[in-house]
Amino acid sequence: MSDTKNQNLSAAQEHALLRATLENMAQGVAMYDASHRLVTWNERFRIYLEMPDEFLGTDRTFSDYIRYLGERGEFGDADIETELKKRLAVLETSHSFERVRPDGMVLEVRRDPVPGGGFIAIYTDITERKQAELAIRKAKEDAESASKVKSAFLANMSHELRTPLNAIIGYSELLAEDAGDRGDSASLADLEKIGAAGRHLLGLINEILDLSKIEAGKMELYIEKVALAAAVDEVRSLVSPLIEKNGNTLVIECPADIGALRTDLTKLKQCLINLLSNAAKFTKSGAVTLRLSRYVDDEDAPHVVFEVRDSGIGMTEEQIGRLFQAFTQADSSTTRNFGGTGLGLTITRHFVTMLGGTITVTSTSGLGSTFTVDLPDRAGVAPHEDHVIDVDDGMRAASAVTVLIVDDDDAVHDVLSATLGREGYLLLHARDGAEALAVMRRTPPDVVTLDVRMPKVDGWSVLGVMKSDPELQNIPVVMLTIVDDRNLGFSLGASEFMTKPIDRNRLTALLRKLTSSTKNATVLIVDDEPDVRGVIKGTVESAGMKAAEAGNGRAALQWLEGNAPPALILLDLMMPEMDGFEFLEKIRKVERWSDIPTVVLTAKDLSERERSFLAERTLLVLSKTGQPIGSLGAALSALARRGQAVKPQAKE
């Protein structure tokens, strides 16, 4: 710091200036030299830690201070030497944590090594910020629990209402058929009215249930490759009766080469049905057109546009403005004249948003309306409910857990420090993959959060190195990734992921990578197709390893019972008797099998649920953008505990 010494200042003046600077800082500052002796501090440091004057600066070391604080009861019931060891272990790495002093003051403690040895400690009083955060969190939790209770009530009530309604609708239809057979047209008309009213009520209940699920964030997406022509065909057959009811004709303009779109089939269908039946409702003896087209946006992402056009009564500007609000239709008299629940468009808009798309409407009163839904391919996949670990569970006993945060983005360090520091985690920071590995080797953390996208060495590579290093392979890793990378989560999840037909070169490379430390290792091949097993067996054997075979999950379990754990399992998912999912679930429950690297082989397009299943049984994937950040701490604690359960002799 003296390299740029101002030549006009004497050493004494400069010292005075630095002293003034230190004393005017809003933080407590303490500097220790290479032998951990306290050399400089400011008044705020003394006040924050309530250090007696006579105790300061008399050749005492960092360890003396920590022991002093411990004896004074600053660390509660924690063992003083353990607390000291924990602090000494991380002194060579920039780290931060929060601790609550006995008087309730919350201190954020940051320590950074300085060049030439020694370190600087900075203490910030964050009591007010903490109290504000706590108040906000409490308010949020209250609101969330109220909303949860409401959703659960609605879901249960909807189910209870539907059961008797099913009987009403069904028996009214039976009686109507009887009346029709008898030629009793008076009864027939009345019975059909009962049936129609019942179906209307059922539609309302279903839509309310949908809406409550959407509002509670419980609506799940199942993204799959949707063949558009087939989907449109199905929609056509479903809406035809409605279209024809008002004497309308349905025109479908769908290019023969429209192809496929990765989206949620059921929700897409529901949106189209809503829009088409809406159009039919407000059009008499006219035309309803569904038109599909494709385009590629500025970022080369393919989109499909669905246009629903009618020649009906149209809407005014003002009516359009109210269109997507729940329970409002263009006009309050609309419900009387045209029926409907008023929820269809609201739900449609929610679905389109969930699918990453947009919905717009243009209309001319008296001439008709056009609704345009624009959906991108590979719509962003929302995080899975299953991944959210009970927060309260993890909040407790978080102390003494060391978390290494690996991310090139400072904002992520800030957010995670704020979130995790609060729970008493000791945080280590690394900005790139190489630094992360260096820190891990020096100070093995209990859990690592790893960013996927980093310059030079990315998160997957770090994970790869960790899993091949006996010192590091048992450290649980939480991958932090933006939403679109979720799909990658499971690829390293089951150690690796491959698709059929099998690329032999990749398989060989994979085998080397996963079994490099074990010569003459055994690989268990689990697949129901003998041909596939044969191909894999040849590859395994030519790589110098032994191959064992099983035709399904049950056979594989039997093999595991009678043999030493193999170096690797190659696992097909779709098999008779016991499929790959069930097999994974079974072996992950048995301690001696739970660590066997497993490579999933599949030709199957995995559903979202299946992906999460695989990801869960391997490593946890959290989404940086979609995951409520509050659950992260819980996830980390759960992982750390799991690690400790597997290894009773946990470090420290």
Added chain:
Amino acid sequence: MPVKILLVEDNEMNRDMLSRRLLRNGFEVVMAVDGGQAVAMAASESPAIILMDMSLPVIDGWEATRQVKANPATSSIPVIALTAHAMAEDEAKARAAGCDDFDTKPVDIQRLVGKINALLGKA
């Protein structure tokens, strides 16, 4: 000879209603009231098609379908899942369990008959 349908449904009213309507449409109907009975009757009755409610006692419709599809003697029998409400997860779950088609209750009898005929190659 009429086409034999195995109707699996635990709710008595639904069973009565749907069986009468299927009979009226010219089908022969045999009934099971839980998933375990469904799996047994799939083998003993050799129905042409199974209509399977999903929330069933003993073993649920998803598991019953898996067992029917895992048994070489019954795996070729088409299964149509019937659930209360067209939720995406229900349909996906039913298909994952091996169901060949999916419909919601209360059933639209004409649509259901259409699906049955389509699966039996009589569309």
